[in-house]
Amino acid sequence: MLNDWLIARTGIRRWSRSGIAIVGKRMAAVVLPAAMFWYDSPYVFCWLLFVVKLFGDWSLTTSWAVVTDIRGQATASVFAFNHAVAGLGLIVAPVLFGSLAEHYGWRPVSLAVAATYVLCALSWLLIDCTIPVIGPSSTPRAHRDSS
Numbered sequence: 001m002l003n004d005w006l007i008a009r010t011g012i013r014r015w016s017r018s019g020i021a022i023v024g025k026r027m028a029a030v031v032l033p034a035a036m037f038w039y040d041s042p043y044v045f046c047w048l049l050f051v052v053k054l055f056g057d058w059s060l061t062t063s064w065a066v067v068t069d070i071r072g073q074a075t076a077s078v079f080a081f082n083h084a085v086a087g088l089g090l091i092v093a094p095v096l097f098g099s100l101a102e103h104y105g106w107r108p109v110s111l112a113v114a115a116t117y118v119l120c121a122l123s124w125l126l127i128d129c130t131i132p133v134i135g136p137s138s139t140p141r142a143h144r145d146s147s
Contacts (some may be wrong), residue, residue, distance in 0.1 A: 002058075003065050017066055018124040021059035025121035028056035032114040036107055056117060059124075066127060072134035 006016040035048035067078045097109045 021062045021124040022121045024055045024058040025117045028052045029114045029117035066129040069129035072132040074133050
């Protein structure tokens with residue numbers, strides 16, 4: 001709903017989508033280190049982790065919307081690529097974060113995750129949902145002629 005409202009309000013699809021994602025990831029990156037002040041108060045700390053997850057994931061629908069914006073005739077391929085990249089992160093993160101936790105404790109892991117949120121927010125500056133994956137010039141000639 002926030003995506004639709006912001007696009008209707010501004011008329012700018014690219015920055016509406018990217019802006020929502022940037023704000024969410026940035027908020028997660030700010031709240032997570034702040035939560036570390038309540039690390040020894042489990043109830044407060046866990047509620048703050050809930051806020052981190054809420055903001056960290058609120059761009060999920062934005063990601064799906066971007067895929068539908070750029071899909072052209074390749075929706076499944078774009079979704080598959082997104083999931084493949086996420087899968088790489090799912091493989092690498094436990095190894096890196098586990099090693100970090102083993103050598104330095106859990107507090108540095110939280111800071112590393114916050115840094116990851118910052119990188120994710122910055123990556124949204126490069127995402128342009130107005131550029132289709134498959135443009136009109138790459139449509140097969142027989143398909144163009146029949147339309």
